[in-house]
Amino acid sequence: MKKHNFYAGPSILPQSAIDETISALKDFAGTGISLASISHRSKEFDAVMNDAVAMFKELLDIPEGYSVLFLGGGASTQFAMIPFNLMRKKALYVNTGTWATKAIKEAKMFGEVIEIKGDDFFSIPKGYDIPEDADYVHITTNNTIYGTEYHEDLDINVPLIADMSSDIFSRKVDISKYALIYGGAQKNLAPSGVTFVIVRQDVLGKVEHKIPTMLNYQTHIDKNSMFNTPPVISVFTALQTLKWVKANGGVEGMNKRNNEKASAMYNEIDRNKLFKGTVAKEDRSIMNVCFVMNEEYKDFEAEFLEFATSKGMVGIKGHRSVGGFRASLYNALDIESVNALIAVMKEFESKH
Numbered sequence: 001m002k003k004h005n006f007y008a009g010p011s012i013l014p015q016s017a018i019d020e021t022i023s024a025l026k027d028f029a030g031t032g033i034s035l036a037s038i039s040h041r042s043k044e045f046d047a048v049m050n051d052a053v054a055m056f057k058e059l060l061d062i063p064e065g066y067s068v069l070f071l072g073g074g075a076s077t078q079f080a081m082i083p084f085n086l087m088r089k090k091a092l093y094v095n096t097g098t099w100a101t102k103a104i105k106e107a108k109m110f111g112e113v114i115e116i117k118g119d120d121f122f123s124i125p126k127g128y129d130i131p132e133d134a135d136y137v138h139i140t141t142n143n144t145i146y147g148t149e150y151h152e153d154l155d156i157n158v159p160l161i162a163d164m165s166s167d168i169f170s171r172k173v174d175i176s177k178y179a180l181i182y183g184g185a186q187k188n189l190a191p192s193g194v195t196f197v198i199v200r201q202d203v204l205g206k207v208e209h210k211i212p213t214m215l216n217y218q219t220h221i222d223k224n225s226m227f228n229t230p231p232v233i234s235v236f237t238a239l240q241t242l243k244w245v246k247a248n249g250g251v252e253g254m255n256k257r258n259n260e261k262a263s264a265m266y267n268e269i270d271r272n273k274l275f276k277g278t279v280a281k282e283d284r285s286i287m288n289v290c291f292v293m294n295e296e297y298k299d300f301e302a303e304f305l306e307f308a309t310s311k312g313m314v315g316i317k318g319h320r321s322v323g324g325f326r327a328s329l330y331n332a333l334d335i336e337s338v339n340a341l342i343a344v345m346k347e348f349e350s351k352h
């Protein structure tokens, strides 16, 4: 039976990216050596790194003055690296859930954090003041666990930093509005192990304290992400994913695809008597669709999960901190999988 992969991360990747990786693990670029055992200093891997950077720049239309880095440590290391490199006195953080909360915890070690937070995480806070002397504003554009998402780039006067772990390449972004964008690759790009950072060079070098070499962005800019051994396999797969994105209409193509999938899912959640959405409509994520069972059907939650699993649906259990269900509709997921899940929801409705 076909498995429909709705995991939140690590998550679905284009089949072509998986196939190319398997093939390179056997024989990388005609070298007769596995991608898993070739030197990152070889000219063959150097080309992969350069191509991956070039594809990032092309697909996201990254202006001059920005560097693209591939680092280790996950998005979680960025939570500390950002304030370490950029915070002199204070920064504003919009707290939209678990990941932002973790970022705030790290930032507080480096200075004052002005935290903007709503009553709950089912909508995105709006209409707050930003102090002109803040070093930066930090947002999480897509909240993987709660299923809220910014649908437009903020237009503000202080450097804007965004965790785009779970929506990079899902829609067109005006990079020039951001000072720094980062994310773990394991949601929309590659297997876990690599973290991307897009940074405008002019925001660096302004803090007075020393920064350990590996945690200093400048180190990685100067060495083209090869100061130490990069996550070779993940960078290779990321490049294959980006080639697939390009072949499928670029980020505009992805956005069209993602909007179709998300509308189909939300329409069914709103229509089906068993289910309801959890997020304010204007902030609904097109990447992670969260929903629960209506009060009177709450007892059927486990049964629905079992039924859906028996039909090939994988990974639709909601995050342990939220409960209910979450269907992650990352770029590589086909509309067929969404249609299959909707059919399962309809069938379950007709039985109750």
Ligand SMILES: *Cc1c(COP(=O)(O)O)cnc(C)c1O
Residues within 6 Å of the ligand: 009, 073, 074, 075, 076, 077, 099, 140, 142, 143, 144, 163, 164, 165, 166, 183, 184, 185, 187
């Ligand atoms: C998954 C996720 C993270 C954590 O990424 P790691 O690479 O595991 O550190 C951070 N932010 C967001 C928005 C995420 O979805």
